[in-house]
Amino acid sequence: MSASFHIIDKSTWxxxxxxxxxxxxxxxxxxxxxxxxxxxxxxEQKRRGIRFFPTMLYVIMKAVNQNKEFRMxxxxxxxxxxxxxxVPCYTLFHPETRTFTDIWSEYYDDFDTFYHTVxxxxxxxxxxxxxxxxxxxxxxxxxxxxxxxxxxxxxxAQDTYTESAFLFPLIKFGKYFEANxxxxxxISVFVSHAVADGYHTCKLINDMQDIARQF
Numbered sequence: 001m002s003a004s005f006h007i008i009d010k011s012t013w014x015x016x017x018x019x020x021x022x023x024x025x026x027x028x029x030x031x032x033x034x035x036x037x038x039x040x041x042x043x044e045q046k047r048r049g050i051r052f053f054p055t056m057l058y059v060i061m062k063a064v065n066q067n068k069e070f071r072m073x074x075x076x077x078x079x080x081x082x083x084x085x086x087v088p089c090y091t092l093f094h095p096e097t098r099t100f101t102d103i104w105s106e107y108y109d110d111f112d113t114f115y116h117t118v119x120x121x122x123x124x125x126x127x128x129x130x131x132x133x134x135x136x137x138x139x140x141x142x143x144x145x146x147x148x149x150x151x152x153x154x155x156x157a158q159d160t161y162t163e164s165a166f167l168f169p170l171i172k173f174g175k176y177f178e179a180n181x182x183x184x185x186x187i188s189v190f191v192s193h194a195v196a197d198g199y200h201t202c203k204l205i206n207d208m209q210d211i212a213r214q215f
Contacts, residue, residue: 003141007081015195019080023194030193032201033155035184038176041212042183053147054118056185058111059215060171061088063207064143065107069196070204072167073140083141086168088118091146092126092134101125101134104142111215145171152177156188167192169204 010016072082089104105121108114128134152175169191176185
């Protein structure tokens with residue numbers, strides 16, 4: 001499947017001054033962390049006898065694909081724009097060596113199709129080790145997502161020390177836990193301030209919450 005890329009006209013774009021300021025001058029990126037209630041999601045996941053990771057992956061990707069601020073990048077010609085949709089790029093942990101590889105899967109808005117696609121890809125590439133990218137030909141429209149299932153973290157921060165034109169968010173979720181009779185999970189979103197303000201990132205996380213509740 002291939003997604004279309006929409007070039008942004010910066011002469012009329014409402015975020016042009018903010019993009020230029022945070023991309024070229026202040027060069028700001030930030031993390032936003034929150035717990036979301038997945039009580040209903042976990043109950044439904046267990047009732048159906050399906051895996052948690054691909055289920056949670058679907059919740060995140062559905063929210064990302066509802067918000068164009070988190071589908072933005074530069075095309076091969078260096079033009080700013082956003083993809084019609086993005087696909088998940090996610091990590092597979094290898095307990096024998098305590099290392100990981102990452103793979104990508106196609107995105108489908110239909111949960112059952114998405115779920116079975118991800119499960120099949122995980123099985124197909126789970127024994128590929130010794131490389132970072134276990135699945136070749138990763139498309140340009142990808143969103144990196146990873147899980148830290150060993151800890152219910154309260155915050156997660158990350159940074160790089162080189163210039164980067166990368167605009168997609170980096171999303172992580174941790175170990176879910178019970179609190180006041182509810183099941184919650186920590187979510188961390190690392191994003192370029194050039195494409196998304198606090199409002200947009202809050203909306204993304206709130207969309208994840210809504211999707212989990214309606215699952």
